[in-house]
Amino acid sequence: MTRDALAWIDDELEALEKRGLRRRLSTRESPQGAASIILDGRSYANFSSNDYLGLASDSLNAALAAALSKTGWGSGASPLVTGRATLHARLEQAIAAFEGAQAALLFSTGYAANVGAVAALAGKEDAVFSDAKNHASLIDGCRLSGAAVFVYPHADIAALAALLRDHGAFRRRLIVTDSLFSMDGDIAPLPELAALAEHxxxxxxxxxxxxxxxxxxxxxxxxxxxxxEDQVHVRVGTLSKALGSLGGFVVGSRSLIEWLANRARSYVFSTAPPEAMAAAALEALRIVREEPQRRHHLLERAAWLRDELRREGWNVGRSESQIIPLMIGAPQTTMQLAGALRQRGLLVPGIRPPSVPEGESLLRISLSYAHSAKSLEQLLTALRELRNNFERMPP
Ligand SMILES: Cc1ncc(COP(=O)(O)O)c(C=O)c1O
Incomplete structure (x- = not known):
């Protein structure tokens, strides 16, 4: 009998297992919460979520439920057909006003926003210049665009300047970067990037x-x-992280938004998100506007935790944010540490290739406004205990 045509998959999965890179799905059995989350039957303090302002679990429910009874659930068609409804339009206006931009376009996810925007802005005759640590959705947008792609070393302005200087013979050029890098929690050199783009x-x-x-x-x-803001032509944001909801958006000039609505394939060829979701996002925007203490508190806590971790000898890289990596290196050691933290009731995900480059596996601590001082102390105590073992772990 011939070998099953898909047998190669099991071989590949086995190879991933051997390299410590096989991932397994887990099931969350509670709402997203910082203080506690139930995963596969066990409860943890949760340092794994992007719910930075503590909005995902219950703050948006009432707005969502009230809208849902009027709008129904499914949107039934892509936005350009009949999928875009009143609340979508209202949310786009609210996002544009919030962002101080002429216009906004709502995508079903941040991933779709990035893929769609990059591929709509650059084509075969163009060049894209992309930071080496950009999110996969930007990378995939670069690939889909068919443009020549120049990857510059992470946050390296001199290298980018040299690439721009040496590769001028394209119809159009596009620089793409995360502002806050999702795994390392560090910040792109935005003023320098804006100056280079202008130059x-x-x-x-x-x-x-x-x-x-x-x-x-x-x-x-x-x-x-x-x-x-005025020097950045295209700004992408998400509703899925601090805004505790789902969706992505692009803001910029009216013509940019009209172009994307015509040409971003992830927008044009995909069903609009449920209208009621826009009500949840509108409520989240209201909370961001009216409760700045959430973000202030979060960033103060994050600065405190980074200092404590550094003092205890952990390498937190160049984090300047609520995303705090513990740089470990080998995927196996990273997963051992993540496992030991889990045994102590703390959920801190291990991040391995392909989410980070080879040799740069890390534990990603993600802080939320909803974390209590007690759970941060608990995390620090557990890490202190593990440090001694960790120093003896194989690389
Ligand atoms: C930097 C960055 N951009 C875009 C996305 C995609 O956003 P979404 O999860 O809304 O699809 C992510 C999600 O992980 C991200 O980290």
Missing amino acids: YNAMLLVDEAHATGVFGTHGRGLCEQYGV
């Missing part, structure tokens, strides 16, 4: 996925914090 007459797209709702005087993100 070389390139477009600049900044993905604020993890910064929306957390950074900036009004919570708009790091472009606001660094005062470069």
Whole structure:
């Protein structure tokens, strides 16, 4: 009998297992909560979620339920057909007003926003310049665009400047970067990137996925914090992280938004998200506007925890945010540590390739406004206990 045509998959999975890279699905059996989450039957203090402002579990429910009874659930069609409804339009206006931009376009996810925007802005005759640590959705957008892609070393402005100088013979050029890097918690050199884009007459797209709702005087993100919003042509944000909801958006000029509504394939060829979801996001935006103490408290706590961890000898890399990595290196050691933390009732995910480069596996501590001082102390105590064992663990 011939070998099953899919037998190679089991071989590949086995190879992943041997390299400590096989992932397994787990099932959450409780709402997303910082203080406690039930995963596969066990309760943990949760340091794994992007629910930075503590909105995901119950703060948006009432708005969602009230809208749902009027709108129904499914949207039935792509936005350009009949899927875009009143609350979608209202949310786009609210996002544009919040972001101080001319217009906004709502996508079903942040992933779709990035893939769609990059591929709509660059084509075969163009070049994209992409930070080596950009999120997979930007990378996939670069690949889909068919443009020449130049990956510059992480946050290396001199290297990017040299690439822009040496590769001028393209129809259009686009620089793409995360503002807050999702695994390392560090920040892109936004003012320098904006200056380079201007100097070389390139477009600049900044993905604020993890910064929306957390950074900036009004919570708009790091472009606001660094005062470069007007120099960034395309700003992407998510509703799925600090805003505790689901969806992604792009803000910018009216013509940019109209172009994306025509040409971003992840927008055009995909069903609009349920209308009621927009009510949840509108409520989240209201909370971001009216309760700045959530983000202030979060960032103060994060600064405190980073200092404590550094003092105890952990390498937290260049984190300047609520995302705090513990740099470990080998995937096996990383997963051993994650397992030992789980045994102590603490959920801190181990991050391995392909989410990070080979040799850069890490534990990703993700803080939320909803974490209590007690759970941070609990985390520090557990890490202190593990440190001695960890120093004896094989690399
Ligand atoms: C930097 C970055 N951009 C975009 C996304 C995608 O956003 P979403 O989860 O809403 O699809 C993520 C999600 O992990 C991310 O980390």
